[in-house]
Amino acid sequence: MAAMKRPLYVSGAGAVTPAGLNAPQTMAAIRAGLSAFEEIMLAEPLGQTQIAAPIPTRAKLRRTEGRWLVNMASRAIREALWTGSGASEGTAILLTPPESLRKHPAYDDIAPQDFLATVIKATGLRFHAASRAIDGGAAASIGLLERALEVMEQQGVEQVLLGGVDSLVNDADLARLGQAGRLKAENNAQGLVPGEAAAFVRLTRLPEGKSPILVAIHGVGLAQEQDNVLSERYSQGDALLEALRNAVNGSGPSEPDIDFVISNSNGERYSGWEELIVRPRFYRTRREILPTAYPAMTIGDIGAAGGALALMLAADSLLNDYAPGPTAVCELASENGLRAAAVMTRMTRR
Template structure:
């Protein structure tokens, strides 16, 4: 699937991660290659130590997983709303929640469909009626860019707040990942580090003089990988390849213009193999180097929040001048198999 008839623009966003309590802190930590990993003592099995990436917080905010996800989402969405500078009523919020198959403990008592109501109550705001909570994980966030563009094409929506919130630092997810030998440990160097966080990008149909764009999004591609990490077979990168090809299927930059990649690869052996195969089939133009940014090296695997974080990193790198070029591909993979890619560039509509 491909989308975006015309470019849309990132003008900022919000975030809360183990590396920072707002977008500025988070992005600075990732830019400095810091690590927010720590040792966490598990309740089950009692006393076992697991490497995680956890947000420092008061215990009352973690009274339930639903309260905790609402708290994270409220901080990131509130920051993005403030950055956008327009009322919530003309802002559509598209927020991605943990994938349904995980049966996240945050929604054990309160259905995911009611999460938006609680979030608006927490913020004291009412977003545009088109706002909604969506499942699908990190890739779903990037996959929603075409719907965000459609909303921005209307006169009722001035901006779209697009993001995700998740936490894998809970007993249920850790036990599930441990049983599959997918956690980073002394006997498994190529495992993931459970993380948590929320990230949101503020999207506009066009930049303004008062609020300049950090980057332009030219294309998006989405595909479904049949051989996900949950299947018995290894991925051959088919869906990643299809998503990247769809993202450049437009009037924007081409494959040869891409200077770097921002990816939610999480350190798993499966993730590395898929990327190696998929990227070697997509990037056919000779390059001396192809720099890649992996935010999971700083914040761990933050699930549904990782898609928007890749866009924030790309936008920040252009805005602050540390990007290794003018065009990037943002990639996101969801655990159940969805793959997505977004082609982004510095503020000018074409690379120089």
């Protein structure tokens, strides 16, 4: 996968995260460097605490893990849809739920094959038949950008809501991550902080409105890392390097043009090691610094929702002129080893 045949435009967004109940609140919190971390009580071992980033909410919305994810996703989808005037019937949803390998407790309530239909039902709206749910986590969400362009060109879709929903703040994931020594704790500074979120970006083939400033996605790269975080070896960064090279392998921006990075790196030793190896192999142009935004510093590791959140943050920084420059790359890693990159630019309408 490489540079796309034509750009896709980020025309809107919706989100529910620990830092905000909509996209503007979330972006403002990340920009301000706020933290949504707090201590939660674990079910096992009883009485022990863990640093996490849960979304503040009423208990009745969390009666089951499946219903909680559906509530988050439907809310973010409606927000993203209402940033434009397009009808839901002409809109396709491309959704990444929690990776199947994790056996997320949400699937105790809702079968994976029924997840998207349940989310759509919760919105109270009808969406285009091209809507799909795809396994693979945050990086898979970025990989769906080519699919988004395809359904708009070939299946009569007017716009696409691309995003994900996930929560690592549940007993099963907390136990799994704890047993593997992957959680941030007093005796493990290089661990992840479990978070939860739903995030969607609204994609269009053509620019909308009359704003002179646009944000376009030009290139996408996708590759599979064999030495993923669940294996016994550290990644040497080969898949992320391949994804980055593929994303700039076209007529759009190239490596020297990149001004900053949005990464879903979560603070784990494994993640930091991979990043450390990849950076000098890909970013060969001399830079004083390479500014990098890590949303996990504010909202924790949000799993499958991280892909759309990275696109959203890049677009917001470019549109609102607080980005270090006009060209960004989003670097995404999924727990199953999938790696993805997307190149985005700030454009001025002629």
